[in-house]
Amino acid sequence: MKRIIFLILLSWGSLLSFSQIEDSYRVETFGSVASGKNTPFWMVNQNWGITTLTADNFYVKGGVFHQQKMNDDWSFDAGVDMVGGSSSAYGKVWVQQLYGRINWKVWRIDLGAREDYVSFLNPCLSSGDFAHSNNARPFPQVKISLSDFISVPYTKGNMFLKGDFSIGKYLDGQWQENKALPHKQNYTKNVLSHNKSIYFKFGDIKTKHRKQFTVAMIHVAQWGGDLYKYENINNEWQYKVGNQPHGITDFLRVAIAKEGSRSSSGADSLYVSGSQWGAYLLKFDYKLTNKKQISIYLHHFFDDGSGMVFENYRDNLFGLEFCSKDKSLLSGAVFEYICTKQQTGPIHHNIGMDDAHRDKLMHKGNGNDDYYNNVDYVQGPSYFGKTMGTPLLLSPEYNTDGSLVFKSSRIIAFHLGLEGYFHSTLQYRLLLTTGRSWGRYYIPFKSVKKGFASQLELTYRPSRIKDVDIKLALGFDKGEFFGGDTFGVGVTLAKRGIIYTK
Numbered sequence: 001m002k003r004i005i006f007l008i009l010l011s012w013g014s015l016l017s018f019s020q021i022e023d024s025y026r027v028e029t030f031g032s033v034a035s036g037k038n039t040p041f042w043m044v045n046q047n048w049g050i051t052t053l054t055a056d057n058f059y060v061k062g063g064v065f066h067q068q069k070m071n072d073d074w075s076f077d078a079g080v081d082m083v084g085g086s087s088s089a090y091g092k093v094w095v096q097q098l099y100g101r102i103n104w105k106v107w108r109i110d111l112g113a114r115e116d117y118v119s120f121l122n123p124c125l126s127s128g129d130f131a132h133s134n135n136a137r138p139f140p141q142v143k144i145s146l147s148d149f150i151s152v153p154y155t156k157g158n159m160f161l162k163g164d165f166s167i168g169k170y171l172d173g174q175w176q177e178n179k180a181l182p183h184k185q186n187y188t189k190n191v192l193s194h195n196k197s198i199y200f201k202f203g204d205i206k207t208k209h210r211k212q213f214t215v216a217m218i219h220v221a222q223w224g225g226d227l228y229k230y231e232n233i234n235n236e237w238q239y240k241v242g243n244q245p246h247g248i249t250d251f252l253r254v255a256i257a258k259e260g261s262r263s264s265s266g267a268d269s270l271y272v273s274g275s276q277w278g279a280y281l282l283k284f285d286y287k288l289t290n291k292k293q294i295s296i297y298l299h300h301f302f303d304d305g306s307g308m309v310f311e312n313y314r315d316n317l318f319g320l321e322f323c324s325k326d327k328s329l330l331s332g333a334v335f336e337y338i339c340t341k342q343q344t345g346p347i348h349h350n351i352g353m354d355d356a357h358r359d360k361l362m363h364k365g366n367g368n369d370d371y372y373n374n375v376d377y378v379q380g381p382s383y384f385g386k387t388m389g390t391p392l393l394l395s396p397e398y399n400t401d402g403s404l405v406f407k408s409s410r411i412i413a414f415h416l417g418l419e420g421y422f423h424s425t426l427q428y429r430l431l432l433t434t435g436r437s438w439g440r441y442y443i444p445f446k447s448v449k450k451g452f453a454s455q456l457e458l459t460y461r462p463s464r465i466k467d468v469d470i471k472l473a474l475g476f477d478k479g480e481f482f483g484g485d486t487f488g489v490g491v492t493l494a495k496r497g498i499i500y501t502k
Helices: 002-017 173-183 248-255 266-270 355-361
Strands: 020-034 057-069 074-088 091-104 107-113 141-146 159-169 187-189 192-202 211-223 226-233 236-243 275-287 292-302 316-324 332-339 411-423 426-439 444-460 468-478 486-501
Touching: 057 091, 141 192, 173 187, 173 226, 192 248, 211 248
Parallel strands: none
Antiparallel strands: 020 057, 020 486, 057 074, 074 091, 091 107, 107 141, 141 159, 159 192, 187 226, 192 211, 211 275, 226 236, 275 292, 292 316, 316 332, 332 411, 411 426, 426 444, 444 468, 468 486
16 A cells, blocks of 8 residues: 555656746735725726726736646646725625636546636627626635537537536625614525536637537536524514525436425425526627638527526527737727516416416416526625626616525627727727616616716836736716716736736
8 A cells, every 4th residue: 555655656756847937926906096985897897806896996817827738638726816905795805716627638626716717708898798707706615617519429520518516615604794783684504506508609710610609508506505584473573594405316306407306495396406508609700811800699598497498589699709819909899788577477376366267377378587686695695785787787786685586687788898008018998888778677776877988098018017907997877777976097017917927
């Protein structure tokens, strides 16, 4: 036994001695001021939850990262990233990232909290993915995935496959309680997560094809945890705590979208375990030249069976994208139309109907999907009040009454994103969004909320100072759709570099 251990250590030491190592760092500081009560919309969103909603804030962020390649098959990464600044949902100092990653050929295992953008939508120009975005702080999880598309056997390099599977835990239970409890609103604690996705790609424009088509399905779930509901119990209003089951068999029920066990809540027992939602992606890419391509995509959201079979067929994100590798005046452009207004119609018949109507109407009233909202997991797809999906369904952090729900789930919006270079050292990004919101079918707004949000961002990278970014952002919002009128200015200074390399 000792000889086996010695041989293992010797082999591992040999791998380390011949491995390639790179240790790097990144530091960043940001400050902003705003005329309204909120920081402008696009300044708050799409930055991994770091910028606070409250106007006039700042942060300092610093991280160190390790990459090590032992041979052609094995490598691993690790990193830690910390932030300190204005008082936020996480406090004044917090760990933003803490992770390890092991790679073996095309397989990958992630452990911890990492800013890992997995969406196929443009992270800088798109309005946001329905299922996965970069709006919220990452939470700890274990994920197994294919790091890149692999060729499906017997398809002659014309069909490819990619996917992932993860479990994790939300750490925002105490924040939910602090926000909801003073207003006697419902909240949850100790909630678990489950994500999985599968992607099929036909053709490959990186190699021999001029066009490719991608189709994907993403599934996300919240389950387990403790449900705190403020109810009238024996003529006295108080919190009733429901402890959701969280064993292995309960996880399997969640993974295959099966109804909950007898020990789960009433909603879980009648429908499916936990809060579940997902999206389909259809994307067509066409290579114009070796440096330029255009893409057309459709992103379809669902949170029940009716959405999965497209009964909510009007609710989609339609997008058109142009991208170029040249540092030209227009190196990227995205135009999107977003609609979530239909939700399979306004009526949802439930099991409580009388016998005379149940057989005739039970399967016809599949509407009122109430996107991003769930009777048990009231926070929906949010983490510390920030949406994990599209920010256009305004995040719960905008609520002023202590509630954790998404109040603006029925919207129509148009979005334009542009980027390019005025000079090789000066890059711009422009975001323009306009929208209307009807609230929810359950609780509609008294009048339609309209709005406009914009941001112009200029990034200067001095040629004489290596790996430095100086960024100026100007944001302007108008209307209640985006949380109210505000104008803001933000400045970011970032430096990155190599600590050690071998």
